[in-house]
Amino acid sequence: MSWFRREVRTHIDNAMTEDSRVLADIHGRSFDRGWSAEEMRAMISAHPVVEVLALRRSDSGKATTAGFVVLRIAGGEAEILTLAVDPQYRRCGYGKLLMEEALRHAYRDRAGAVFLEVDETNRAAVPLYSALGFETVGRRARYYERQDGPAGSALVMRLRLG
Numbered sequence: 001m002s003w004f005r006r007e008v009r010t011h012i013d014n015a016m017t018e019d020s021r022v023l024a025d026i027h028g029r030s031f032d033r034g035w036s037a038e039e040m041r042a043m044i045s046a047h048p049v050v051e052v053l054a055l056r057r058s059d060s061g062k063a064t065t066a067g068f069v070v071l072r073i074a075g076g077e078a079e080i081l082t083l084a085v086d087p088q089y090r091r092c093g094y095g096k097l098l099m100e101e102a103l104r105h106a107y108r109d110r111a112g113a114v115f116l117e118v119d120e121t122n123r124a125a126v127p128l129y130s131a132l133g134f135e136t137v138g139r140r141a142r143y144y145e146r147q148d149g150p151a152g153s154a155l156v157m158r159l160r161l162g
């Protein structure tokens with residue numbers, strides 16, 4: 001019997017409007033209120049103020065989009081608008097890779113700090129952001145509407161750059 005390791009390659013690039021449907025699908029499977037393909041297309045078209053960075057994964061020649069991050073850079077600050085990884089590819093390090101690339105873009109575009117909002121009960125994202133050096137600088141009570149219970153609160157997190 002022969003053993004071999006399948007090679008999985010990844011790279012991150014700017015999303016194109018043709019990616020809108022795939023990204024909307026990943027977003028819809030990641031959040032209670034997903035963004036439509038039209039909303040996603042508008043985000044991608046807002047380049048360069050809004051950056052939509054997609055992580056492409058290639059496994060045995062088959063290429064798929066595994067996740068994406070959206071950031072807005074304006075007025076010397078950056079804001080992470082969303083981050084989502086396809087549920088089937090989570091815990092592979094892709095969320096971290098996407099965030100690191102987003103931070104590189106923010107730094108390159110001379111943002112002094114990066115902000116984001118996150119549901120305080122998000123057990124995946126809060127540790128990810130904390131590990132990257134984000135710190136909590138505010139809390140917005142009852143910020144997220146929920147269909148199945150009381151509204152959830154948001155943490156406002158910040159990472160200083162430079």
Ligand SMILES: CC(C)(COP(=O)(O)OP(=O)(O)OC[C@H]1O[C@@H](n2cnc3c(N)ncnc32)[C@H](O)[C@@H]1OP(=O)(O)O)[C@@H](O)C(=O)NCCC(=O)NCCS
Pocket residue numbers: 030031082083084085086089090091092093094095096097117118119122123124125127128129131
């Ligand atoms: C949050 C999200 C993007 C993380 O993506 P991911 O590719 O699974 O994350 P990574 O594999 O890069 O994990 C990096 C670190 O994040 C933390 N983390 C990620 N998922 C976690 C989980 N389910 N439980 C605890 N910690 C977790 C860990 O610290 C992890 O490091 P480790 O693997 O060395 O322990 C993904 O879970 C997702 O798309 N969730 C739904 C959408 C969402 O909540 N987005 C964030 C909105 S603010």
